[in-house]
Amino acid sequence: MPLDDQNTSHISRRSMLHAGAGLLGSAVLPLSSFAAFAADDKPAIGTWPAGSAGDTVYIGAAVPLTGAYAVQGADELKGWQLAVDHINNGHELMKALAPKVDKGLLGKKVELLSADSAAKPNQAVELEQNFIHQNNIILMTGSTSSAVAVALNKFAQREKILYVAGISGSNDTTGKDCVRYGFRQNFYGQTAANAIGPILVKTYGKGKKAAFMTPDYTYGHTVTKSVNDYLTSQGGWEMVTDQVSPLGTQDFSQYLTNIANSGAEFIVNVNWGRDAVLSIQQAKQFGLTPSMKMVIPYQIPFLAKEVGPELTAGVFAATDFWWTLQDKYP
CATH class of the missing domain: 3.40.50.2300 (Response regulator)
Known part of the structure; x- marks a missing residue:
């Protein structure tokens, strides 16, 4: 959320945070809850319901595996691979975060798709666009460059799909370039x-x-x-x-x-x-x-x-x- 508006977000923004947390971590909300959320909040959330229709849901990661940030990008990808493995296998750490989770999300397997962005904004956007069109991904991630993070923020807003920045140190990612569908967990x-x-x-x-x-x-x-x-x-x-x-x-x-x-x-x-x-x-x-x-x-x-x-x-x-x-x- 915007750096200067952390205490004044309206209820729909808070609802978005809860919905995203439920989708990725707790997996305790039934599908009907997401339908109600979408109806109440009007703007769509990504590829839902098509992206959640099968037995598998997809996450698209555009990370730099070549160039100046290749080492960091490879490590970021390992983190996502570990997280997906924990979700799919009901690891004890996942159960500590979300006790009602068994394996997967609402009974669906999570699959991580990845490709090399080379820390280039246009390349990262193109990769995520391909993931959306070909795999109906429910979530975008990636970036070790804040230029990529800002570009994916804008793309997420356009496509109305959730985006979690991998690494982004710029104030602008959640400041002047903040969007409804973009989130960040790291320091800046x-x-x-x-x-x-x-x-x-x-x-x-x-x-x-x-x-x-x-x-x-x-x-x-x-x-x-x-x-x-x-x-x-x-x-x-x-x-x-x-x-x-x-x-x-x-x-x-x-x-x-x-x-x-x-x-x-x-x-x-x-x-x-x-x-x-x-x-x-x-x-x-x-x-x-x-x-x-x-x-x-x-x-x-x-x-x-x-x-x-x-x-x-x-x-x-x-x-x-x-x-x-x-x-x-x-």
Whole structure:
């Protein structure tokens, strides 16, 4: 839902949330309940009833398996495969979430369809359109790029089909580009800034100078804005340069040269995926770190494994919480 309207959503939006939860998790609503919901709320929900007519219902996942976000896309796909397996086999974790669930959804098997989006918005939309036309999918998912998430948001609204973003760090996904049929569960720019900002100010004090490295699309720009807004308003920090690079950049030398001459004390690196790995490695090669402190406001644990302990030592980063995270990545 919109970031600035979290407490004022009208009842139909709430009904949509409950219907989506019932469809994907609890599977406790009878088919007649969905019919009543559709009648009361008027706008359709995806391919229902055709998509639910057979013994199997389908989910369409457009994830990047090639390109800068391939590692993250492959992991995202594994998560969906595990979830579908748990649903179909009545795993104990599913029963903990939805005690009335036995196997499948309302007696129907769930099948996951997937294809490589290469983190390209147009390609992701085309894949999901094929899934709808060929398989009557009941749910879309995918995206590790917020540009893809925003594109699929708009497509979901047009097709009136539920869409759950896989990974999307842009504020806009549930902000200015929020739609009725789009949902997100992960953290984003504003939450990352509010998590890491106080730690930076407390640890290093006020009045510091920071150079930002920003990927040139909605994720990068909104995360950079959120982090900079927090640091300037709450810590009196100054952004001395913002180095904006295209997604998929291999050589960051020109951006790192500009940072070296900026007078910055900190590098706030908003790059993600393979771009984050390469920019961190090259910052070390240029001799910028560790004399300049590296801050990574939006990351996942893969980064620590890909970059290695030497380059991540002393780095401040915001990521999703998990109980064993500190044990695995001390």
